[in-house]
Amino acid sequence: MTDTPTKVVVNCADGSSQYIPLSAEEIAQRDADRLAWEAQEADRLAAEAEKEELTKSANAKLAALGLTADEIAALTN
Amino acid sequence: MADSSAMTLIETKTLGTAAASIEFTSIPQTFTDLVVLVSGRSTRSDVRDEIQTQFNGDTASNYTLRTLRGSGSAVISQSVSFTALVRADMPAATSTANTFSNISYYIPNYTSAVAKSLSIESVMENNATESFLYLVAGLWNNTAAITSIFMKPEVANFAIGSVFSLYGITKGTDGTTVVS
Numbered sequence: 001m002t003d004t005p006t007k008v009v010v011n012c013a014d015g016s017s018q019y020i021p022l023s024a025e026e027i028a029q030r031d032a033d034r035l036a037w038e039a040q041e042a043d044r045l046a047a048e049a050e051k052e053e054l055t056k057s058a059n060a061k062l063a064a065l066g067l068t069a070d071e072i073a074a075l076t077n
Numbered sequence: 078m079a080d081s082s083a084m085t086l087i088e089t090k091t092l093g094t095a096a097a098s099i100e101f102t103s104i105p106q107t108f109t110d111l112v113v114l115v116s117g118r119s120t121r122s123d124v125r126d127e128i129q130t131q132f133n134g135d136t137a138s139n140y141t142l143r144t145l146r147g148s149g150s151a152v153i154s155q156s157v158s159f160t161a162l163v164r165a166d167m168p169a170a171t172s173t174a175n176t177f178s179n180i181s182y183y184i185p186n187y188t189s190a191v192a193k194s195l196s197i198e199s200v201m202e203n204n205a206t207e208s209f210l211y212l213v214a215g216l217w218n219n220t221a222a223i224t225s226i227f228m229k230p231e232v233a234n235f236a237i238g239s240v241f242s243l244y245g246i247t248k249g250t251d252g253t254t255v256v257s
Contacts, residue, residue: 005096005097005234006094006096006097007096007097007098007099007100008090008092008096008098008099008100009099009100009102010088010090010099010100010101010102010241010243011102011103012087012088012101012102012103012104012105012243013102013103013105014103015088017088017090019094019096022097029136030097030229033129033136033160033161034231034232036160037129037159037163037231040159044155048153
């Protein structure tokens with residue numbers, strides 16, 4: 001059995017703070033937020049990987065045309 | 078007068094128990110800017126975890142960021158739009174033991190009736206090549222004055238010993254001389 005996660009609420013009006021167990025709805029929302037962020041990050045990483053592959057492919061084609069590594073870097077950086 | 082110093086501690090909290098989130102509520106509306114300093118660590122079984130921050134309970138996709146990240150081996154920039162401010166890294170369970178992040182949020186003109194721009198700087202500690210720092214230019218696209226700040230780790234809990242401090246900045250004063 002795992003402990004119920006708690007939230008800390010600090011009231012700036014009176015300086016009090018409380019540890020409050022998360023409700024079932026708050027736990028569900030927390031899990032949903034995490035999954036949403038992981039999905040967004042996965043999309044971003046996939047886009048970065050695709051761009052990296054395109055860069056490699058483009059560099060290979062430039063090299064096949066006879067450009068040196070320095071010339072390719074001058075064009076692409 | 079309570080607001081006479083340039084940087085006034087509003088509240089600080091050191092966690093004696095791991096917590097899923099922390100929220101500062103009823104933030105006074107008497108300062109010019111806000112600063113939040115976090116010395117944080119996560120219980121996640123990983124090298125890192127990141128803090129997600131929301132204002133006034135706003136869980137809509139009203140937060141956008143432009144970030145610059147160093148990972149120990151590369152530097153990249155990213156644009157992010159999400160339901161919270163992200164990209165504030167802290168060490169987690171597999172990073173160097175007993176290390177904590179240095180994170181600062183600077184939120185100017187938090188009572189203004191326009192969208193809130195802000196900056197975040199975060200450095201997580203790890204005695205290894207892989208460690209992360211972020212510089213973030215952020216925006217909360219909401220015109221309400223900020224009255225509460227909610228922070229949670231992306232995955233796990235804030236670890237025991239994490240410290241969260243909220244400061245108010247009063248512009249035009251150095252603590253003794255007020256410029257009007």
